[in-house]
Amino acid sequence: MPLYHQPVDAAEVPRFAGHSTFMRLPSVATAEGLDIALVGIPWDGGTTNRAGARHGPREVRNLSSLMRSAHHVSGIAPYEIANIADVGDLSVNPINLLDGMERIEKGMAQIVANGALPLSVGGDHLTTLPVLRSVSGGLRAVGNPLGMIQFDAHSDTNDTYFGGNRYTHGTPFRRAIEEGLLDPTRIVQIGIRGSVYGPGEHDWAKAQGVRIIYMEEFIRRGPDDVMAEATQIVGCQPTYVTFDVDAIDPSMAPGTGTPEIGGLTTREAQQMLRLLHPVNIVGADVVEVAPPLDVGGMTALVGATVMFELLCIIANQVRQERSG
């Protein structure tokens, strides 16, 4: 078996000690040789209300030190089956939106050019748009419009804000559909709820074929039934997975810019993430963790744990690809 990067041994060095990296893995300069690149995107230039997600990667790194090395349900030990490391943060620009997005796209393009599958931590949800621009043109996507499974309180398919501005964390997936990065008939949004700007807010997305599973429908059907539909919709074609931490109820994840009550529990989210295994994942992210709004790190812990759940699923996919 090839020797892969390993996290610092928690039985040797206590988990509160040492440098803060994702999952206590080595920090490396490039994604060369990696199967999976863990990457921070400390940018919240698209935030329309309460800011702070720019601080997400650093705090998720901190709380990711609580993760151990194997999954207690699936038995997946990601660091034994895939080469994974922390490639640091992408370059950002906190005072220029378009330049910030361009930097994120370029940084992510280098990661996917190395053949690594990116698992990133934002940042607000606008970060996912430049990431999709790079991932959809990457080796794994072979130029196809991608499918997407989105866990979120909001659809993020609005058109413009504040006098015609087309790029905010409320618009990324409208832009991604317009740009041909996503196939709208292979997008599933789960957990959508809360007040909207107007009664027709989701009409455009629905007209494109986006499947919106509102929180009320999720409550009626439950995680197994909803994920059976979601995995069937995205099929075996390349798919991106995006997890906005505001999908979780704010009683469990208060540290986010746009909280909505009546959300998923962390247990329901874990159940659904574990059912992603049939999906052909080409990249994934966890966004909208805003540490200045957090309480005792609880939202960063949710972000880190969601990241570990995704990491296990993706690492197992890498193993299956390798064994043909």
Ligand SMILES: [Mn+2]
């Ligand atoms: Mn969102």
